[in-house]
Amino acid sequence: MSATVAMILALAVGTYAFRLVGPVLHGRVELPERVQELLGAGAVVLLVALLATGALTEGGGFAGWARPAGVLVGAVLAWRKAPFVVVVLGAAAATAVLRAAGVA
């Protein structure tokens, strides 16, 4: 079981080190305006990529139709400026209804 402890520690320390990159560099290194702009854009690009892969894929393959269809319902609601609650519950409900109807 000590190998599992070592795995958890390595994963914890490594992950925390990644998360410290920003706070440690902040205030010490004066980043050029262009770099700051790219960092902000980069975060949005990462989030959109997470949303696309999270909506469409599961374990390296296609996630089935129910989940992307639900996310699409959420996207349409968000585009029409529906409240956040409606967007999230709408997406989950649409996916749940499709699954109940037999769509994978």
Place this chain on the structure above:
Amino acid sequence: MRTTERTALVRDSALVWLASGVVGLSFGAIAVTGGLPVWVPVVMSLMVYAGSAQFSAVGVLLAGGGPVAAAVTGLLLNTRTAAFSLAVADVLGPGRVARLLGAHLVTDETVAFALAQPDPARRRAAFWVSGLGLFAVWNTGVLVGALAGDALGDTGTYGLDAAFPAVLVALVLPALRESLAIRRSALLGAALALAVTPAVPAGVPVLVALAGLVLHGGRRPA
């Protein structure tokens, strides 16, 4: 920040907490029913605190992949938090304690929530409110799931796996509406991530998406 804004923030965050709590339940249950002792998912959630990396690390362990492969897979998935921590570095707060504690709360959810706010004060509030709540709910969910085992059933029935991508849509839409450069970069990035997903290890597709920034272009005159 006015009380109504704070209430709206808690209300919006609460949905994400709920979804994360259920995912935490299933993480605890999967780890324990797979044969791991209760403390493994619980300690892991407190110390690593990264949902997708925890799932993949435990998945590798349960598949007999060994601890080294489990750690490497998890770390690969979490490399994106370095980019996220740079993006929210000025959001955490001025003090050393705020930065050291805040760093642990840097997740996809808190970054998305913070960056969706229009001004620095609200960004900070959104980060801490969503982050502290998420940490509490996630770890409680994992503990309950680990103790309750497989009593939960198939969570896919509730469609909650569609909730987080939908949350991301709602949170990134304002930034996408605002800037053509970000729109182009994000579209290319997402397309690249999807294209490489079947071929590369988990965690890599999202990093590949950063290549989409080549379309961001420069604003300075040539």
